[in-house]
Amino acid sequence: MKLARWGARGAERPGLIDAKGNLRDLSGHCTDLTPDMLAADRLSRLAALDPASLPLVPGEPRLGVPLDGIGSIIAIGLNYRDHAAETGLALPAEPVVFSKHRSSLAGPYDPLAIPPGTEKLDWEVELGVVIGNAAWQVSEDQALDHVAGYCTANDVSARDWQIERGGQWIKGKSGPGFCPLGPWLVTKDEVADPQALSLSTHVDGRRKQNGTTADMVFPVRALVAYLSRFMVLEAGDVIVTGTPAGVGLATGRYLYPGAVMEVEVAGLGRQRVVVG
Missing domain, CATH: 3.90.850.10 (Fumarylacetoacetase-like, C-terminal domain)
Structure with a gap:
């Protein structure tokens, strides 16, 4: 998977890049992409989603740091x-x-x-x-x-x-x-x-x-x-x-x-x- 965060700085939302390079909204499945979302079971749940079922993000929104809550x-x-x-x-x-x-x-x-x-x-x-x-x-x-x-x-x-x-x-x-x-x-x-x-x-x-x-x-x-x-x-x-x-x-x-x-x-x- 290619996971991304999009939106204004400090108000980013989770997203996924589909096979055609389109940005899809993951907000219905997680509130953000944070370290706890990197657990194998949580990544597996996201990987099991059909990208076509996720809403397309319109336009060309800003992309932020792809993970929130980076520690070191x-x-x-x-x-x-x-x-x-x-x-x-x-x-x-x-x-x-x-x-x-x-x-x-x-x-x-x-x-x-x-x-x-x-x-x-x-x-x-x-x-x-x-x-x-x-x-x-x-x-x-x-x-x-x-x-x-x-x-x-x-x-x-x-x-x-x-x-x-x-x-x-x-x-x-x-x-x-x-x-x-x-x-x-x-x-x-x-x-x-x-x-x-x-x-x-x-x-x-x-x-x-x-x-x-x-x-x-x-x-x-x-x-x-x-x-x-x-x-x-x-x-x-x-x-x-x-x-x-x-x-x-x-x-x-x-x-x-x-x-x-x-x-x-x-x-x-x-x-x-x-x-x-």
């Missing part, structure tokens, strides 16, 4: 071999872990304002992994059993805040709109192999990133297992799993007012964000 946003740095190479850094022996503040969440088409005080706003297309049930010290073999689905993510980064302000990457990763998610949450049954997905970024129509999740240093199952050694991953937590080569940091060319930033993970949808 856990991010992984230097997790693509080509990205580590372009930064001149060695591949990490263990995953590089940081976090993004929940206030950075945004819908896939919401505009992004460049915050005062940064001149180095960058893009990072990423595969987002949505936890469906709690994971504590699970093995790699068990790890994907705790995943509900996947989404396109963009780890927007103020590089000057991240690198030039005394460490603590969270400072450069957490501004308003720095974590667009969606347009949909795609349940894991529709993703045959999370390590076989292409990723891309375009800025003003020019390709900046062109990668594949096969290039990850630590694949999804390894990341879930690794993180679960140190923390309880809870339903609704999101792991953003790293970015391939082609970020602005590598060339010193960053986002600017009026730029149109499009990021996409194959099968998970494309975002389009206008920078202001």
